[in-house]
Amino acid sequence: MSLLTVDNLTVKYGVDTKDELLACHEIDLTIEGGEFVTIIGPSGCGKSTLLHTMGGLISPTDGAVRFDGVPVTKPNPRNAAFVFQDYSLFPWKSVEENAGMGLRFAGASKAEAMSQAKTQLEFVGLKDFGERYPRALSGGMQQRVAIARALALEPKLLLMDEPFGALDEQTRRNLGTDLSRILGEAGQAVVMITHSLDEAIFWADRIVVMSARPGRIAEEITVETPRPRQLEFMTTKRFQDLRVHLFEQLEVHQRDAAERDASSSAAVV
Amino acid sequence: MPITLTRPGRRVVRRQATIWALRLALLLAVLGAWRYANTAGEVSPLILPQLSAVTDSFTQLVGSSHTWQQAGITVLEMLAAFTIAAVGGLLCGFLLSRGPVIARTAEPLLAWGYMFPLALLYPLFLLWVGVGMGSKIAYAAVGAFFPITYNTIRGLRSVDAKYLQVGRAFGASSLQVDFNIKFGAARPMILAGLRIGSSIVTIFVVLAELLGSQKGLGHEIEQASSRLMIADSYATVLLLILITIVLQRVMERLLRAKHE
Missing domain, CATH: 1.10.3720.10 (MetI-like)
Structure with missing residues (x-):
């Protein structure tokens, strides 16, 4: 059985108001255990909505999300744990407390949370920073703490919403290579949203391309090269071909969205 | 190991010294004005009593x-x-x-x-x-x-x-x-x-x-x-x-x- 299935999922915001917005439309998707799936698509295409629905933060308007066959109605961090784009660390808690906070919220004892926090901080390479406060850390280090917080729950699936979105190119690359080791060792399935074509290909067992709003799955591409991959993978022909293909796809969807917006606003006038 | 002040450290210390010197000067100026008011200024002791x-x-x-x-x-x-x-x-x-x-x-x-x-x-x-x-x-x-x-x-x-x-x-x-x-x-x-x-x-x-x-x-x-x-x-x-x-x-x- 698949780890997570998204079945004919539709999500609308503001149902029955004049601002009703169709964010995701009839999406079918499955995630297998240990698989790394990246989601890419134009801005505002409903990627985040899809991810949040997969983790139970948003309820489906129609269709269903199932984890191990059981419908997801609210977040269960021991199944699927989130890593958010803006790190979302608590500035009033130390790095160690932050890393253990997810477990505390999930109901673990303080002692268990603290010992897991230590283990996970060491795992992401921040052993000596437990006493510090998040403000003293760089963006890349803060995101490692957020990853440690999620890994502390030993979830079967990590849901990452543009985890490197706020980082500069060099930091992204360093964190990226480190993370492929970390996630490779931890063995979780990962669903990661990204805006970067390179990241989408480099990481993925499978790339999900979404169309512009309303979000639909336009294409799924399997990347056969085994993980973890070396940086040299980015210089191969297969990588370059995929990159060109994704680039064109995103262009098409972006243009579609722009045209539709233009015609709909013309209709209003 | 001897403790040495780095450049910015030294500057901070010097600025602190200046601030305290100025504060002292301000206090002395106030006391001086008080003393002047008591003597040559002939301000009534009902308004400003003798400093002493x-x-x-x-x-x-x-x-x-x-x-x-x-x-x-x-x-x-x-x-x-x-x-x-x-x-x-x-x-x-x-x-x-x-x-x-x-x-x-x-x-x-x-x-x-x-x-x-x-x-x-x-x-x-x-x-x-x-x-x-x-x-x-x-x-x-x-x-x-x-x-x-x-x-x-x-x-x-x-x-x-x-x-x-x-x-x-x-x-x-x-x-x-x-x-x-x-x-x-x-x-x-x-x-x-x-x-x-x-x-x-x-x-x-x-x-x-x-x-x-x-x-x-x-x-x-x-x-x-x-x-x-x-x-x-x-x-x-x-x-x-x-x-x-x-x-x-x-x-x-x-x-x-x-x-x-």
């Missing part, structure tokens, strides 16, 4: 157990008023913040309560609670209650949605959301409210003692002034200033957020 008379009076005050008894009463009133206002304000702020409707209703009322010149109501406090310590404590506690409650509500209600989302994503209980997330995020604002409250308490207690009381340093000042013992009056004011500085320093130390 004030220092004499001050040494006498500090040596007398009566003064410390009065000071003790004033400080006790301040601490009691602050404790009541802090406990009441935090509790009310927390409860009022739980419903959006009730919070929106309460916010402007609390803001008005903060801005209203409560001194106008002091005669009523005397009527209700009497001329003893109770009226000072009640009056100062009411004054400090408003900013503390107001800031607590505002702090708890303006918590960044991204922090609350973390709570939801990891399954936090509502108790955990309140104490681990909301109070943590609101702490700087709540502490600011408590700091405002603590300075209001010191002002209100002394004011209340001046306006009508039988004990406390404020009462001593009022007594000395009405008997034209101006040097005593000045000396008591000086003592009061020193005591409030110490109290404020202690408060600030206690009310500083760890990560700030």
Whole structure:
């Protein structure tokens, strides 16, 4: 059985108001255990909505999300744990407390949370920073703490919403290579949203391309090269071909969205 | 290993030295002007007593157990008023913040309560609670209650949605959301409210003692002034200033957020 299935999922915001917005439309998707799936698509295409629905933060308007066959109605961090784009660390808690906070919220004892926090901080390479406060850390280090917080729950699936979105190119690359080791060792399935074509290909067992709003799955591409991959993978022909293909796809969807917006606003006038 | 100052360290030290030298110079200038006013300026000793008379009076005050008894009463009133206002304000702020409707209703009322010149109501406090310590404590506690409650509500209600989302994503209980997330995020604002409250308490207690009381340093000042013992009056004011500085320093130390 698949780890997570998204079945004919539709999500609308503001149902029955004049601002009703169709964010995701009839999406079918499955995630297998240990698989790394990246989601890419134009801005505002409903990627985040899809991810949040997969983790139970948003309820489906129609269709269903199932984890191990059981419908997801609210977040269960021991199944699927989130890593958010803006790190979302608590500035009033130390790095160690932050890393253990997810477990505390999930109901673990303080002692268990603290010992897991230590283990996970060491795992992401921040052993000596437990006493510090998040403000003293760089963006890349803060995101490692957020990853440690999620890994502390030993979830079967990590849901990452543009985890490197706020980082500069060099930091992204360093964190990226480190993370492929970390996630490779931890063995979780990962669903990661990204805006970067390179990241989408480099990481993925499978790339999900979404169309512009309303979000639909336009294409799924399997990347056969085994993980973890070396940086040299980015210089191969297969990588370059995929990159060109994704680039064109995103262009098409972006243009579609722009045209539709233009015609709909013309209709209003 | 010998400790050596780095360049910026040295500059900071030098700047600190300059600041203290200037402060000393300012103090000397004030004392010099005072001395001039006493002698060549021919200012009436009823307005500005002799500097030496004030220092004499001050040494006498500090040596007398009566003064410390009065000071003790004033400080006790301040601490009691602050404790009541802090406990009441935090509790009310927390409860009022739980419903959006009730919070929106309460916010402007609390803001008005903060801005209203409560001194106008002091005669009523005397009527209700009497001329003893109770009226000072009640009056100062009411004054400090408003900013503390107001800031607590505002702090708890303006918590960044991204922090609350973390709570939801990891399954936090509502108790955990309140104490681990909301109070943590609101702490700087709540502490600011408590700091405002603590300075209001010191002002209100002394004011209340001046306006009508039988004990406390404020009462001593009022007594000395009405008997034209101006040097005593000045000396008591000086003592009061020193005591409030110490109290404020202690408060600030206690009310500083760890990560700030």
